[in-house]
Structure formats: C-alpha cells, structure tokens
Amino acid sequence: MNLRDVIPTAENSSNFNVVPEAITEVGTTLENLKAAVCGETGASAKYAACAVAAKEQGFDQIARLFEATSAAEQIHIGLEAGVIAEMEPGYERPAAPEAEGIATDLNLIAGALGEIYETSDMYPNFIKVAIDEGNKKAEMVFTRAKLAEAVHAELYMDAYNNIDAPTDEAYYLCPICGYIHKGDDFEKCPICFTPADKFRKF
Template identity: 40%
Template sequence: MENQKTLQNLMEAFAGESQANRKYLAYSKKAEAEGKINAAKLFKAASDAETLHALKHFEVAGKISSTADNLKDAVLGETHEYQDMYPDFLKDAEAEGNKAAIATFTFAMKAEEVHAKLYQEALENIDQAEEIFYYLCPVCGNIEKAVPEKCFICGVPGSKFIKY
C-alpha cells in the first residue's frame, strides 16, 4: 500500500475494532448471566458488527495472504506469545502477587504453545484432504484434535470441549 499513513490508520482501526469486538462480547456474556437479554443481544450484535469492520480494515490493509503464508504468520505470532510475551507478563504478575493474572497468563501461555504446534502441523499438511476436527477448551483456550478425558492445562472435563 503506497500511503503509509492510511496503512497505519487501517491497522489502528483494525486493532480498535478487534478490541471492541471482544469487549462487547464480554459485556454480552455478562448481561446474559444477569438475565438482561435485550442488552445481551445488542452487545452481541455490536460485537459482530465490530468484527465486520475489523475484517474489512485488515483486508484493505493487504494483510491477508495465502493460507500457507497465513499459517506461517500464525506460527510466528503464537510462538512470540508463549516464548516472549507471556513469560514477561508472568514475571510482572508474580512480582505484584496478582494470582488471577498469573493463572490467566499461564493458561494462555500453555495454550499458545499448542496453537503454534497445530498451525505448524497444518502448514506441513496443507494439502491433506481428510477433514480434521478440533476441540476447544472453553476455560483455557487449549485446542485438541480429539476430545481428551480432561484438559491437560486446566483440568476441565473433555465433555465441556467445543467441537470445530
């Protein structure tokens, strides 16, 4: 993209819309838990709208490549998170004695390592015709290729995993 300011703006908009998506989804879940169904539905619709915006900004910025290149990018991103980002975050949380942050950073760090390996495996088998199913732990974000008895990261029963 020739105009660097526009590219910078597209990426800033992508980041903002992506964060709004997650924030509104969290608000939707909270409203639903409180029985505020209309607010929950509004937050969910807004979350989906923010996703539409983010995806279009990312596309226009030219950040979506071939599946192979996207898998390589995903491996790099997940590897950075589990090798560099989360260990640093954990040190800070431990120094401050924030047990909730320690737990969430630990779960994420361990799950990101699994994600990186799965992306690498998908890259190595990119032309595989056999369909693979993935199973997501709804607590820590671990992904498995078969339903486990329990999550090896957080201990949640395999029956709670979500199939993709």
C-alpha cells in the first residue's frame, strides 16, 4: 500500500464502494459493530490456528504472517469493542470459537477470501451506515479495518503465490490500525501514519 499525502478516509478515497450482490446483513451502527467484533474474533482464532498448522508443515514465514494477522484482528476487535462500550456500557465481548488449520495453501486462500469479503462488502456497508448516522468514531474504526483487511488479503495471496519460494523478510504490524508491512523498507503506516519504529515485528 503506497503512502499518500493525507490519511485515507471514506471521503477522500476511491475504493469504498460496496460490491454488487453484497451479502452482508446490515443493521444499525451498534449492531454492525457487534457483528464486526464477532467476525474479527472468529478470524483471529482461525489465523492463530493456521499459524500453528503452517509451523508444523514447515512454512515458518507464513506462520509468522498468520500470527501477525491474528494479532491485527485483535487490534480491530479492541477498537470496535471500545466504541460499543461507549454506546452500550457493560458490553461483553464474545468468546473465541474453536478453530483449526488445514493445508497451508488452502488456509491462505480461505484467509484471502475472508479479507476480500470484509474489505469489499462488510466494512463498506458498515461505513455507509456510520456516515449516515453521524458516528465518526465508528466510521474511523471501520475505515481503518477495511483498509488493513485489503492489505492482509494481498499478503495472503503473495504468500500463496510464493509458498515454495519464501524469503527471510519479517512482517511488521501497526499497533494502531492493524496494517501489516512485509519487509523493513517503510517509514510509517499508510493508513494511520504511525511511525515504523512503533510497529511490532513478526
């Protein structure tokens, strides 16, 4: 993801349209936040299981990618749950479901498909409702998650295409928005502008 002069938003970006024949069930912003937390909780658990499977199958770099994306989803969960708690004090997060990984190439494809769904269907729908309701905090949280998920999908496909030709590059996770960068050739997050020295290395 290339760095822009301004932090990307739904208002200044061209990739926030909802896909035709969207399948997301859209509710109020509060309902959408809860749905997002549930989805991200499942994704985080799944990616953690995929990391274990990749490690066992000898794909160390891919295992680190799955670990990074699992942690990224935890960031999204925290951001979304924080907005929910302001709207509904006493909210309790759902428990993570049981999950297991299968063949690593299939886990990468499934991960990419899930991230593409979130970035092209779920989050654009949720962002539209948040804008309509004037909920700026939810709009920002959804926007950052949407943009990060697109990069996660790209990284999964890169790992899939190069599964038998890995590099020794590390993955770096932005602690603010969940963006992940492959390699150390960057200065700051292209989504929220957090400096590179604040990133977590995998």
